[in-house]
Amino acid sequence: xxxxxxxxxxxxxxxxxxxxxxxxxxxxxxxxxxxxxxxxxxxxxxxxxxxxxxxxxxxxxxxxxxxxxxxxxxxxxxxxxxxxxxxxxxxxxxxxxxxxxxxxxxxxxxxxxxxxxxxxxxxxxxxxxxxxxxxxxxxxxxxxxxxxxxxxxxxxxxxxxxxxxxxxxxxxxxxxxxxxxxxxxxxxxxxxxxxxxxxxxxxxxxxxxxxxxxxxxxxxxxxxxxxxxxxxxxxxxxxxxxxxxxxxxxxxxxxxxxxxxxxxxxxxxxxxxxxxxxxxxxxxxxxxxxxxxxxxxxxxxxxxxxx
Amino acid sequence: xxxxxxxxxxxxxxxxxxxxxxxxxxxxxxxxxxxxxxxxxxxxxxxxxxxxxxxxxxxxxxxxxxxxxxxxxxxxxxxxxxxxxxxxxxxxxxxxxxxxxxxxxxxxxxxxxxxxxxxxxxxxxxxxxxxxxxxxxxxxxxxxxxxxxxxxxxxxxxxxxxxxxxxxxxxxxxxxxxxxxxxxxxxxxx
Numbered sequence: 256x257x258x259x260x261x262x263x264x265x266x267x268x269x270x271x272x273x274x275x276x277x278x279x280x281x282x283x284x285x286x287x288x289x290x291x292x293x294x295x296x297x298x299x300x301x302x303x304x305x306x307x308x309x310x311x312x313x314x315x316x317x318x319x320x321x322x323x324x325x326x327x328x329x330x331x332x333x334x335x336x337x338x339x340x341x342x343x344x345x346x347x348x349x350x351x352x353x354x355x356x357x358x359x360x361x362x363x364x365x366x367x368x369x370x371x372x373x374x375x376x377x378x379x380x381x382x383x384x385x386x387x388x389x390x391x392x393x394x395x396x397x398x399x400x401x402x403x404x405x406x407x408x409x410x411x412x413x414x415x416x417x418x419x420x421x422x423x424x425x426x427x428x429x430x431x432x433x434x435x436x437x438x439x440x441x442x443x444x445x446x447x448x449x450x451x452x453x454x455x456x457x458x459x460x461x462x463x464x465x466x467x468x469x470x471x472x473x474x475x476x477x478x479x480x481x482x483x484x485x486x487x488x489x490x491x492x493x494x495x496x497x498x499x500x501x502x503x504x505x506x507x508x509x510x511x512x513x514x515x516x517x518x519x520x521x522x523x524x525x526x527x528x529x530x531x532x533x534x535x536x537x538x539x540x541x542x543x544x545x546x547x548x549x550x551x552x553x554x555x556x557x558x559x560x561x562x
Numbered sequence: 563x564x565x566x567x568x569x570x571x572x573x574x575x576x577x578x579x580x581x582x583x584x585x586x587x588x589x590x591x592x593x594x595x596x597x598x599x600x601x602x603x604x605x606x607x608x609x610x611x612x613x614x615x616x617x618x619x620x621x622x623x624x625x626x627x628x629x630x631x632x633x634x635x636x637x638x639x640x641x642x643x644x645x646x647x648x649x650x651x652x653x654x655x656x657x658x659x660x661x662x663x664x665x666x667x668x669x670x671x672x673x674x675x676x677x678x679x680x681x682x683x684x685x686x687x688x689x690x691x692x693x694x695x696x697x698x699x700x701x702x703x704x705x706x707x708x709x710x711x712x713x714x715x716x717x718x719x720x721x722x723x724x725x726x727x728x729x730x731x732x733x734x735x736x737x738x739x740x741x742x743x744x745x746x747x748x749x750x751x752x
Contacts, residue, residue: 424607424731428722431606431734468606479644496688497727503689504647504731507681512645525688529727 275442275458277356280449282326283458289326289353291346298327300345301377315342315385315414315561316378320371322392322422322532323467326353328454329391329535336554342561347374349394351463352456360460364470368397372406379411387415389557391532392501393467395421395492396474399509402484403477412485415560418492419534419553422467423475423505426498433468437461450538478512486516489560493553495528526552593624596712598743602634605736608646609639614714614741616657625662630655632673634739647732649679651695659703669701673718679730690730696721697737710745 279286291298304311319330327346334344350370351362371388378386390398395418407413425431443459484490490513494506503525510523526533526549533549536542600614612634618624635650636642653675659667675695681687701716720735 426726426729426731428720428726428729428733428735431604432736435605435736472606479640479646481645495727497690499725499727502727502731504679504681504691507647507683507686507689507731508645510683510686511647523685525685 273441275356275444277458281452281457282353282454283356283359283456285355287453288355289328289348291327291348292353298346298348299374300343300383301374301381304381307381307383312382312384314383315387316345316383317342317387317389317415317557317561318345318347318371318374318378320347320388320390320394320397321349321352322390322394323367323463324352324359324456324459325392326454328537329394329532330389332535332537332550333389333554333557337558339558339561342558345374345378347371349397356456356458356460359456360462362463362466364397364466367393367466367470368400371397371401375413376410384411385561386411386413387417387561388413389417389419390421391419391534392422393470395419395501396423396470399423399474399482399513400470400477402513403474403482407485407488412488414488415557416484416488416490417553417557417560418490418509420494420498420501420532421492421505421509422501423471423478423508424502425471426500426502430464430468433461433464437464448538454538475508478508480512482513483518484513484516484521488516489522490515491522491524491556493524493526493533493556495530495533496525497529498531499529500531593618593620594628594748595746596743597746598712598741600632600634600739600741602639602737602739604734605738607732607734608636608641608649610634610636610649610651611638612650614743616743626659628655628657628659630657630671632675647679647681649677649730649732651675651677653695653697655699665705665707667703667705669699669703669714669716671699671701671716671718673697673699677730677733679732690724690728693722693724693729693733705745710748712741712743712745714741714743715739716741 277283295302300316321329327348330346347370349367351359351366388398398416440461445457492506492509494503506523513521528549534553536550596616598614600612602610614632616628616630618628632653637648640646641648653673655671655673657669657671659669661667677693677695679691681691697718697720699716699718701714703714705712717738722729
């Protein structure tokens with residue numbers, strides 16, 4: 256997920272004209288990688304069941320897509336919470352993510368998106384017919400781009416799309432001028448805990464922030480022009496009322512610009528929350544009962560649509 | 563109250579009133595009034611267009627100090643015939659022009675105003691949608707000699723102090739604008 260340019264109050268900017276000093280205790284380094292790279296069968300349904308049985312194919316598969324700079328860890332709690340045998344979760348690692356700083360720096364938003372497409376198409380090829388997608392933060396933005404670009408038009412239509420704190424407009428006011436100040440900053444350093452350093456990039460190259468702004472711009476423009484969901488696809492947006500990273504106005508833009516295939520309104524639920532990606536509570540400090548209730552509410556609603 | 567007090571008041575208040583009228587009439591005789599159109603783009607966000615006026619006093623820093631009023635809205639910008647959010651900004655400004663005697667001027671300006679975005683749906687009412695505005699701005703103004711037209715370009719930066727997540731999402735800080743003015747009157751300098 257995002258934190259400074261994509262995070263909020265615990266942010267420390269480092270002004271520099273050179274690449275950051277990266278140590279091996281960071282995801283950015285050469286020692287820690289997302290575990291889905293070592294054991295894809297533990298994360299991707301297509302890898303775990305390369306020859307699915309009819310019983311397997313009857314399962315509803317939900318792709319869980321994380322946000323900018325994050326890893327599969329972002330949806331780990333949903334996997335742990337899910338005990339419903341009727342659906343399975345495929346945790347997608349966006350390309351360019353979960354690797355080292357240079358890989359992240361060199362990636363484009365189209366690279367990020369290609370991992371979603373790859374798993375979605377593999378599942379279709381394997382014979383699955385009930386596929387849904389949930390995306391947090393930029394994961395939601397990428398899902399919206401797939402819809403607005405017509406990606407699903409020539410493929411199996413997803414059953415459900417869920418967006419959690421989707422990013423269409425940033426809450427951080429400096430992100431919109433990253434293209435101007437970015438080359439001077441080179442990168443942005445996020446003040447996060449040592450444990451979080453293993454699952455989110457600590458250093459965000461300005462090139463990737465520009466990519467993020469680019470995909471947001473594409474989606475915003477498409478929403479301004481008007482977008483329709485594929486037939487038979489249900490979509491719901493969950494958004495923290497005071498999201499410090501992805502402005503809640505993002506969900507207003509989605510609500511105005513995205514209609515069901517029949518031209519109806521989509522569902523939006525505002526959560527009484529001031530954290531970004533409210534479905535991820537692990538490694539957060541001072542988790543409240545309300546935050547737990549919000550997470551449970553979203554998980555329950557998502558699971559109820561996967562029968 | 564004594565007769566003397568009453569007398570003092572009777573004389574005092576008319577004197578103050580007269581002084582105010584003289585002062586105001588001296589200052590309020592317009593040295594210049596320009597009205598025109600503004601075309602404004604926010605970096606990474608919307609086109610918002612509208613009107614702009616600039617006014618300078620005859621006897622107080624003529625052609626140096628201008629006060630202005632601007633109103634821009636996305637309704638005649640990006641939101642026109644699209645799903646973009648209808649939003650508007652109203653700004654009062656004070657400007658200082660450099661190169662007073664020349665046709666071109668550098669302009670320093672301070673704006674204060676109010677931003678409002680219409681989120682339309684009742685269930686969005688708790689989402690931040692309005693804000694007070696404060697922005698310093700730099701620009702360049704050119705007065706055409708043969709026609710009563712002025713051209714102004716400027717760029718400003720909204721100082722947004724609200725915590726992330728507590729200000730309108732479509733209010734972004736950096737903006738650029740082009741103003742096309744018609745000089746309604748421009749009294750000779752005293």
